[in-house]
Amino acid sequence: MPFSTETLGALSAAYPHMPRQLTHEIASHPLLELDALAALARRLRPESIEFNAATDLPLGIAYEETPYTGLDVHETIAQIDSCGSWVLLKTIDQDPAYAQLMRDVLSAIEPVVEPRTGEMMRLEGFIFISSPQAVTPLHFDPEYNIMFQALGKKTMTVFPAADPDMIGDPFFEQYFNGGPRNLPWQPEWEERGQPITVTPGEAIYVPILSPHWVKVHDEVSVSLSLTWRSEWSFHHADACRFNSRLRQIGLRPSSPRIYPADNRLKSYSQRALARAERMLKRG
Numbered sequence: 001m002p003f004s005t006e007t008l009g010a011l012s013a014a015y016p017h018m019p020r021q022l023t024h025e026i027a028s029h030p031l032l033e034l035d036a037l038a039a040l041a042r043r044l045r046p047e048s049i050e051f052n053a054a055t056d057l058p059l060g061i062a063y064e065e066t067p068y069t070g071l072d073v074h075e076t077i078a079q080i081d082s083c084g085s086w087v088l089l090k091t092i093d094q095d096p097a098y099a100q101l102m103r104d105v106l107s108a109i110e111p112v113v114e115p116r117t118g119e120m121m122r123l124e125g126f127i128f129i130s131s132p133q134a135v136t137p138l139h140f141d142p143e144y145n146i147m148f149q150a151l152g153k154k155t156m157t158v159f160p161a162a163d164p165d166m167i168g169d170p171f172f173e174q175y176f177n178g179g180p181r182n183l184p185w186q187p188e189w190e191e192r193g194q195p196i197t198v199t200p201g202e203a204i205y206v207p208i209l210s211p212h213w214v215k216v217h218d219e220v221s222v223s224l225s226l227t228w229r230s231e232w233s234f235h236h237a238d239a240c241r242f243n244s245r246l247r248q249i250g251l252r253p254s255s256p257r258i259y260p261a262d263n264r265l266k267s268y269s270q271r272a273l274a275r276a277e278r279m280l281k282r283g
């Protein structure tokens, strides 16, 4: 079992709204060793890999402004202890061994998740390989996430889900229409964050729609993020897209509702309009 009974209880007390530090049993899994990850990077499709410089970055940097080091991804992983970089391996479940690990771990939390937010949908796995002192700037992700620390130590500072000052409706509307996920940073927001430090064997549940930033401590870090969506989260995303349409015609739509209230009326309207547009395009 990847989790103890106590950990499942802690997740149950927090899910889906509150961040929570958890413990896990997969830190020494052979698939999470650096050699195995270097081999995985050679098997993944190139579009499944992101990497860039990650030290001495401002917290509020836009993704496209993040500098490169001149190394390729394989050199970056080989020199990760000294090259000041961050590597992200995405959709690792395209590899059968990692897909099995992802399913084994996420099936263990189904009894906690599914009674609250329904079927776990669109499961995905990501691995972060980071140099000492690497920073992942402030951003949000559209998924529920558990980040498992396998090597090194990192601190994630998690902010309240959908904090209207930090991450207002127009940001969500742009994001769900293909816009960026990084957020601008204001120093006065610092006190709203909850810093959670994890070492191998510890994990963090990151609530959906919660802004967060991450700082690695003094050693190389390896983390596995396993994520899922819910029907509620897809309705929320489509309600944001519908609100964007209303804003474009000069209206000021009310904010999408927060779980457990749902957003079906707006989301079904968005889906009907998008379907009609696709049919018109096909002619």
Ligand SMILES: [Fe+2]
Pocket (backbone or CB within 6 Å): 139, 140, 141, 212
């Ligand atoms: Fe994230």
